[in-house]
Amino acid sequence: MTLRRFLAVVVARNREFYRDRTSLGWNLLFPLLTVLIFAFIFGGGPADQYKVGVLAPGNDLAAARHPFLETPHVRFLAVADEAEAIGKVRRHQLDLVIDLRGDPRYWINEESPSGRLAERLLQATASPSAGMPAREAVQGRVVRYVDWVLPGVIATNMMFSCLWGVGYVIVRYRKNGVLRRLQATPLSPFEFLSAQVVSRLLVVAVVTTMVYVLTDLLMGFAMHGSHLVLALVFFAGAVCLVSIGLLVSVRTRSEELADGLLNLLSWPMMIFSGAWFSLEGAHPLAQAMAQAFPMTHLVTAARRVMLDGAGLADVAPEIALLAGTTVILLAIAAKLFRWS
């Protein structure tokens, strides 16, 4: 590999990106608009259905006995891990957690409007004889929807940019003859592919930083972790998503097919990764499927850093998983790549 050839292709690809004003505008405006719209629609507004986690005896919801569980329009979910459930109350993924394994007690995030309302419902159903369960206030920070959704928005934008910016572009190059022209030069497939990866990572880094800073200036959001760890999480996620884009492009000749394949991959990832809404209470199959998507681990790790202040050691499993997936996908892509 020669650095000169690699850099020449990186520079040309970046030039192609930033001179395409429509593409540049879309990459910047889309995530900003999304955050603004979601913040406007959901900002502080309670959900019309409450989600309450129940620590039931034997983790069996049917075995739990409490009048609160009869409340209509409240969704009761059996939760097994107490610490995890309390964490979800902190992050607004659950409005309340009630422990019915011994003497009843419950956890509430005092900053959560829907949590407060769920608490009122609990009070209304408490029998005078038994009294209210013991109250445990979670010392969580205020987590607005915008705080919760921002990592998902950034990850979604990243996903589209990585998948289409590499996968679709290489297929277009193959179709219009750019690849054939480059094949006739001493440029190796490895130099070409790594230049595409690096070029897209640069674009993603710049766009993500701009969206991050602009969103912070416009609305402010929670960031309780290290920026360096967050950057590492996003980097691992972006490389993994780029490698998926590469894999789609290695043999595909038709832009329509590439578009279809990329949509087929991106939509389930967007829906089931928890980027936009919590998968708490979703069908177990959907939750299991979500674990197969790199996006899920990217969003989970980013949220843990931003909302819980998680450190490198806390998100190391997600980063390792993303890195491992990347290595496998890149190896397959490099093996299967064809210029024409």
Added chain:
Amino acid sequence: MDALLEARGLVKDYPGVRAVDGVSLAVPRGSCLGLLGPNGAGKTTTLEMLEGITAPDAGEIRYKGRPLDRRYREEIGIQFQATALQEFQTTRESLALFAQLYARNADVGQLIERCQLGAFLDRDTRKLSGGQRQRLLLAIALVNEPELVFLDEPTTGLDPQSRRNFWQLIDTVRRQGKTVVLTTHYMEEASQLCDMVAIVDRGRLIAQGAPAALVRDQFPGTLVRLPRAALPGDGALPEGAQARGETIEICTADAERTMHELLAMGVPLRELQVSAPTLEDVFLALTGHGLRG
């Protein structure tokens, strides 16, 4: 003259069709070889194998006596028939991009002057005219100062003036001692530029040699043509005549005498055409169909 590039028994199969069937040829150093044939004859596939872009299913190609290897890419220049450049780049940037892909570079200033790129150096390549684009693609093919240049139908789609302008550029390239292999279906182009032509039809090489020698071998004289309907009486063909559709063709060493004989048979003078045979005539004679197929 020693062969810079040599191919023996090239075969390429695509599903359901043998695109190239046993083509062998040699390209002497400093020469210009033209591959002629109608669309679908297999000349582009042959060229792609010679360029090292497509691997042959059988046969071998040697450059400077050795099999093609990675060094080959450094020493050749290619102008494809249909290609795109990366978008949103100017002429200057496109040229610079390709220059950086090679270890050896031509003097870019001279290249710009030689290929007449000066007037549109800072123009987006998507806004170039057909002729300007072909000149840029030729400059890209020459950016590494190649010894061997491949040009695949370099003037297809150009207006006559641009085409002649491009021929002058190729002539300049040739005068610098470079070896050129080109495909074309313009006979005039092949006659003007090539020392040697190889005629390809249905994947096979059916004739090769210097253009004048090929014409001379196939038509040792002048061609006299007349419509079959102009023949009087029972329409019996004169001696040595050949029917090509509704046209009668006579190749004669003595055109004057043949014309006298035809006039004596009662053929009207206005129906007679006398011309020197061309490569197109050679192709028609060898294959029975036209070059533009």
